[in-house]
Amino acid sequence: MVSSPSDALVAPALPSVSVVVPTFREAENLPHLLRRLDAVRTDKDLDLEVVIMDDDSKDGSVEAVAAFGAPWAKIVVRTENRGLSPSVIDGLNMATKDYVCVMDADLSHPPEKIPEMLIALMAGFQFVIGSRYVDGGSTDDDWGIFRWLNSRIATLLAYPLTRAKDPMAGFFAMRRADLQRAPYLNPVGYKIGLELIVKCRFDNVVEVPIHFSDRELGESKLTLSEQLKYIKHLRRLYTFKFGTWSHLLQFMVVGASGVIVNLGVLTLMLMFGADEAVAVAAGIVVSVLSNFVLNRRFTFDYARHKNVYKQLVGFVLASIVGGSIQWLVTMAATQQLPQIPIQIAALIGIAAGMVFNFLANRFVVFRKTHVKAKVAPGTAATAHDVAPALSPAVDPAHRGDNDAARTGAKA
Numbered sequence: 001m002v003s004s005p006s007d008a009l010v011a012p013a014l015p016s017v018s019v020v021v022p023t024f025r026e027a028e029n030l031p032h033l034l035r036r037l038d039a040v041r042t043d044k045d046l047d048l049e050v051v052i053m054d055d056d057s058k059d060g061s062v063e064a065v066a067a068f069g070a071p072w073a074k075i076v077v078r079t080e081n082r083g084l085s086p087s088v089i090d091g092l093n094m095a096t097k098d099y100v101c102v103m104d105a106d107l108s109h110p111p112e113k114i115p116e117m118l119i120a121l122m123a124g125f126q127f128v129i130g131s132r133y134v135d136g137g138s139t140d141d142d143w144g145i146f147r148w149l150n151s152r153i154a155t156l157l158a159y160p161l162t163r164a165k166d167p168m169a170g171f172f173a174m175r176r177a178d179l180q181r182a183p184y185l186n187p188v189g190y191k192i193g194l195e196l197i198v199k200c201r202f203d204n205v206v207e208v209p210i211h212f213s214d215r216e217l218g219e220s221k222l223t224l225s226e227q228l229k230y231i232k233h234l235r236r237l238y239t240f241k242f243g244t245w246s247h248l249l250q251f252m253v254v255g256a257s258g259v260i261v262n263l264g265v266l267t268l269m270l271m272f273g274a275d276e277a278v279a280v281a282a283g284i285v286v287s288v289l290s291n292f293v294l295n296r297r298f299t300f301d302y303a304r305h306k307n308v309y310k311q312l313v314g315f316v317l318a319s320i321v322g323g324s325i326q327w328l329v330t331m332a333a334t335q336q337l338p339q340i341p342i343q344i345a346a347l348i349g350i351a352a353g354m355v356f357n358f359l360a361n362r363f364v365v366f367r368k369t370h371v372k373a374k375v376a377p378g379t380a381a382t383a384h385d386v387a388p389a390l391s392p393a394v395d396p397a398h399r400g401d402n403d404a405a406r407t408g409a410k411a
């Protein structure tokens, strides 16, 4: 076919797109959503498929999609590994088009924005967010102060991970091939978009303003426990992005908590009439124990499945050696640098002791072991032991929202 000069003036065709919609009890909303998506399809002559990932709602969702009768829309009923993020990941894996877009079913996200999002991707951006918080974006007016604050604080906590203004959004689009950039995905909680930005290491993210409408039909599934999962999710993403620095930060936070525990126990014991020497000793013992528990639970949680007694002995030994180094360095500093106040010398000692302590714990007491990617059933390796590079885009060991699922090989 010979192209005429006027062809050049025609806007380039939009790429094909799979719209993945996680749903749970949204039967009332699905026909409205499909109607609006159909309008976008026909209006823009878009090659668009819809993959609705339904966690076995049994509320007529399947019938609603069948009644709509669109060959480009399918509903997949999931009965295992339920949850919003696992559904989205499964849906992304089932998508067949060149680009993928994820959106909620409750009509909070305007499907009419999908073409704009695709154009941004075609222009070279890696990840497009349908955003409430950029110029031109908005939320319904009746968002209470608590909901607004909650969303803003959550966004602020993600700031070191991405500069996007609305990284919590459940409305986003990307090239399907780029899913391979993630060594593995760990679908904790609701923030699958943030997970993708961090794990795919996207640095070219753009936000398209949307008006976020409150759901009118159906019920919210966003519970307090989902919000707590967000904190857990953030911790993992920080570790993914910042590696040992993230462990060091957590180690220091735990260390600071140990100071409070130490002083608290000391004060309490004295209040109850304990001997000073005993109170000081108790403060030290309890704070070392609380530091151990917290570091094992959070800072070095990848080694949680290993022998706790060996780790406790290692931790105490590291603390003793670290304390000795602290003392020695402080004394050396006072001798070598007599002009500095003793407090400065003590701080130098504290820093030296802490660095030793951290390195000993990170690389000896709570060291990571690497096992082969294929973990035989019944072995005690965790997901963290599986070399990520050997895993598919979704590491099966990372599926599920709870820790039991994370240590799936143990079950």
Ligand SMILES: Nc1nc2c(ncn2[C@@H]2O[C@H](COP(=O)(O)OP(=O)(O)OP(=O)(O)O)[C@@H](O)[C@H]2O)c(=O)[nH]1
Residues within 6 Å of the ligand: 021, 022, 023, 024, 025, 026, 053, 054, 055, 082, 083, 084, 087, 103, 104, 105, 106, 108, 170, 214, 215, 219, 220, 221, 222
């Ligand atoms: N497959 C699946 N979808 C879910 C699950 N929980 C929520 N969803 C869907 O995920 C989307 C977002 O959930 P919502 O309940 O709207 O959460 P939200 O948008 O943060 O809160 P509200 O809009 O205020 O209710 C909706 O399309 C839900 O139907 C789940 O466990 N599995």
Ligand SMILES: [Mg+2]
Residues within 6 Å of the ligand: 104, 106, 108, 215
């Ligand atoms: Mg919603």
